[in-house]
Amino acid sequence: MQNIKNVIFDYGNVIFDIDFRIAQNAFQKLGVTDIESFFAHKGHNQLFDDLETGSISPAEFRAGIRKAANNNDLTDQQIDDAWNSLLIGTIQENHDLLLKVKEKYRTFLLSNNNEIHYNWIINYLKTTFKINNYDDYFEKAYFSQHMKLRKPNTNIFEQVIKENNLNPAETLFIDDSPQHIEGAKKVGLQTLLMTEKPAQLKDFLKKNGIL
Incomplete structure (x- = not known):
């Protein structure tokens, strides 16, 4: 990239x-x-x-x-x-990885989420990893239920871009859903479709020159 x-x-x-x-x-x-x-x-x-x-x-x-x-x-x-029941979990390596990526880039989280899942995830992070939220892992974490917007609609990407004064041409969006990738492309973001499992995130980022 x-x-x-x-x-x-x-x-x-x-x-x-x-x-x-x-x-x-x-x-x-x-x-x-x-x-x-x-x-x-x-x-x-x-x-x-x-x-x-x-x-x-x-x-x-x-x-x-x-x-x-x-x-x-x-x-x-x-x-x-x-x-x-669809919420499986994550691994400590991915949290360490996010901090490493944050050292090199401005990083953000943009998730279609909801109050029921969000509460479960926050409790899971606290009990499993002793993490209160994702504030330390990204410059800012965005969740659809707080924004009243969701991917793949372009307005959710435009809000993140505007609030953080991002140049879309210098900004990479990584998602596992093809329809979300298409929404990101419409506002000029560079994109990568995640086809591996989260356990392979490190390899995926290395393969694509992000690490």
Whole structure:
């Protein structure tokens, strides 16, 4: 990669392992049918976009799951457990790696996230790694539910660029979703599609000349 001064990282399946299939199976067990159109990596029910942009509350999301499962008796815990089941975890090496990349570039995190997942992740980081949040690992960490925006829409990239006075031509965006990569390209960012697992992040960055 040439003339890179800034790196924007996605979170899920770049730094942190997630598996959509586990959540698909969990939702099916709750009674949700037609799971491929309801929730998948490349497309899903509007319910998930609305949660990720903070347009609906966790309580409203859970009500939507009960409706989709045709089961008003589902508890909040059952729904949260199914939803959080896709969250696998990360490794200490990736946190060390992020600090190393931060020494060389201005670095940012840009994640489509939501309140239910965010709370689980923060608790996981505290209990597993004694980390309170990602403030020390990036110049700034951006989460869709706080921004009221989500990838791949160009306005979320434009906000990060504007707030941090970034030159898109000197800024690399790394994500595992092709549709998010396309959104980033529209605003002039350089891009890399992450095809390896998060455990191979170091090798991926070395292969592409970032380290």
